[in-house]
Amino acid sequence: MSLPPPERPPLRPTRLEVDLAAIRHNVQVLRRAAGTAAMCAVVKADGYGHGAADVARAALEAGASHLAVALVEEGEALRDAGLDAPILLLSEPAPIAADRILDADLVPTVYTVAFGDALDAAVRRRRVDSVPIHLCVDTGMGRVGAPMDDVDALLDRVARWQVDVEGLWTHLARADEPEESTTAEQLARFAQVRQRAADRGITPRLLHAANSAGTLLHPDAALDLVRCGIAVYGLSPSPDQRAAGFGLRQALRVVTSVSFAKRVRAGTAISYGHTWRAPADGWVATVPAGYADGVPRLVSNRVDVLYDGARRPLVGRVTMDQSMIWCGDTQPRTGDEVVLLGAQQEAFITVDEWADAVGTISYEIACGISARVPRIAYG
Numbered sequence: 001m002s003l004p005p006p007e008r009p010p011l012r013p014t015r016l017e018v019d020l021a022a023i024r025h026n027v028q029v030l031r032r033a034a035g036t037a038a039m040c041a042v043v044k045a046d047g048y049g050h051g052a053a054d055v056a057r058a059a060l061e062a063g064a065s066h067l068a069v070a071l072v073e074e075g076e077a078l079r080d081a082g083l084d085a086p087i088l089l090l091s092e093p094a095p096i097a098a099d100r101i102l103d104a105d106l107v108p109t110v111y112t113v114a115f116g117d118a119l120d121a122a123v124r125r126r127r128v129d130s131v132p133i134h135l136c137v138d139t140g141m142g143r144v145g146a147p148m149d150d151v152d153a154l155l156d157r158v159a160r161w162q163v164d165v166e167g168l169w170t171h172l173a174r175a176d177e178p179e180e181s182t183t184a185e186q187l188a189r190f191a192q193v194r195q196r197a198a199d200r201g202i203t204p205r206l207l208h209a210a211n212s213a214g215t216l217l218h219p220d221a222a223l224d225l226v227r228c229g230i231a232v233y234g235l236s237p238s239p240d241q242r243a244a245g246f247g248l249r250q251a252l253r254v255v256t257s258v259s260f261a262k263r264v265r266a267g268t269a270i271s272y273g274h275t276w277r278a279p280a281d282g283w284v285a286t287v288p289a290g291y292a293d294g295v296p297r298l299v300s301n302r303v304d305v306l307y308d309g310a311r312r313p314l315v316g317r318v319t320m321d322q323s324m325i326w327c328g329d330t331q332p333r334t335g336d337e338v339v340l341l342g343a344q345q346e347a348f349i350t351v352d353e354w355a356d357a358v359g360t361i362s363y364e365i366a367c368g369i370s371a372r373v374p375r376i377a378y379g
Ligand SMILES: *Cc1c(COP(=O)(O)O)cnc(C)c1O
Pocket: 042, 044, 090, 171, 210, 211, 212, 213, 227, 228, 229, 230, 231, 237
């Protein structure tokens, strides 16, 4: 999200800091893993919550050649921010969006005849020579993409369109589970599709299949281009694969500060439902960050935060705007920094810790940091 005008800076200390040097480092790690394949940085959902334009710029600086987004609006926002790299749309919008795709010079993914026809009509109406497209086939993901049985009909239709089939891609369902045979099966089906396209004289320059897990765990999936999202941010592509093990660096920190401190007696109950009581006389700090900011209510009593370089438990229920921390004998001072995610001195809280605590994946935690939290990119 964009920051408020300078005359009205945020008064609340809660913010999301993004280390662009970490983004560049992660892109380099992924490029090494991808071998000769080009690198597409996936910055949908506002760069997985990190701020799409800043991440996109850093990724391109580090050698990414393409960007990818889920929505036309996300592509338009990148153009408005001055990014001029190729931007791939990962899903088909409604046919009515065809003109907006051409206006913003986005590269659409096509997997239905209806959408391809709409795009072709817009191209002809505007008397454009041709437009680059990527075809998407479903080799086993089961989400979008032309089903294997419909591939021939789609390929036959392509000949009628005024388009340049620059890319052909598929998406892997279980790339984060290297022991599963699914990835090999999907790649074999993808090779068949490539052959059926070649039989019709369609020879896309960019074949692609790998997401972050595919890039890091399946060298044979890299093909001509890899589409990496989560690993660009230094987060793990799977609960079983830790990001640090690949040499990735978590780029985000969620930082706030003590807004209120009090000394309580042993047994004092904290927050809604009184789910936690002080185990001894000691100090409780309040921080102005809650579930409206993306601190999941389910982390209540299950995660630590960092204060004064040490781990402290987050206690009592997370509320909409505020959360509490048990500091024991350490007296918290109002205004002192509290880190919810990321580093403070030698200590570190990973996004995976929150994901594990609430039974989800790093992706959902990162995307869940709400628009109310200002993004500050540095490095
Ligand atoms: C989101 C997405 C990606 C990126 O996946 P990661 O697991 O975040 O690397 C790649 N391809 C498609 C089609 C996607 O939707």
